[in-house]
Amino acid sequence: MTVTYFSKSSIIGPSSRYRVFQFLPHFQAAGIDCHVDALFGETYFSILKVRSCALRTLLKIPYALVCFLQRLWTLLTLGRRDLIVIEGQLFPYAPPLAERLLRWCRYRVAIEMDDAIYLTPGHEQKLPALLSMATGAIVGNARLAAYATQFSSRVCVVPTVVDTERFKPDSTRSIGSSAQNSEAITIVWIGLAYNLKYLDVLAPALRALQPTFHLTLRVVCSQPPYMPGVEIDFRSWDFQREVADLQDATIGVMPLEDTEWARGKCGLKLLQYLAVGVPAVASPVGVNRDIIVNGENGFLASTEQDWYERLDALCRQPQLRARMGQAGRRTVEERYSLAVWGPRLAEVYRTLAENEHLNVVPQAVYSPVPGHDRSTGTR
Structure with a gap:
């Protein structure tokens, strides 16, 4: 079976890395020859770091034009394929002519x-047109599935997952273990620069906790945040170092605004924290409510007071951190691991290639732990 996957970016882009590149060994094992055609490469991400908006635009236009021409040539020389998977769209902001031609x-x-x-x-208007003409859709969560099923009868939820052989606890320390009250507390956030705004909700809690704990906010990103009064440990994101930058942290955080855009997110950073055994606090938005059983494998926090209380509890109680870290690791191993979903996604590809019926399965993917109220952590 042959598949061409038109990704948004090369492996350096987090979305493409987690939605296709990490699955390639599993496809090969399943007898699927999957070729990835990336639209944007490392140069694109370098351009995004240019501070001047005018210069950034000036550089993006010719670069995007070259990338578009290269993708057009790939399409014209495509040949026989059992399935084509498109991450979002073939040509961003262009009419869906190429997709119609396919x-x-x-x-x-x-x-x-x-x-x-x-x-x-x-x-x-473009996404409804794309979904309507496609054989099927693969989406990252139930919220996206609810949208896609308005236009497509073949929709499958495949959550963003992590490789638990790569993202795993540091073997030299116990899962969830960390500093005692008098020692350093490292709260970690990893993500893209345009999401740094979500950290604003944490600032009051972090400032209030600093007099009690030797507390540092580690930010793993392409640029540091502006957060006066908070001790920042900025680490430029590096693929080779990203796991280590999480492993020795005390607590992971994933704050979000409760918007329709945020509800469509797939909780990657939250899964990364849990996979390495770091307990996490997250906003109860979108899939965060499905991943976290409040009080068991992490905490959910809505208000500034919630953030203060949840972080304070984890800072003060090493045993609580250890228990939640272990529970979080189990959550990822059982429900959000590459080992579990690699064979499943290969089967989804086969089903789409054979044009068989594909069920909508958001509840099968994101079912809460039986007997639990995810918002309160009670039974």
């Missing part, structure tokens, strides 16, 4: 989404 040529095409890209300007 369907006219009778290719089986699947659209993949792990963000609510239908909310971005210029995509309100």
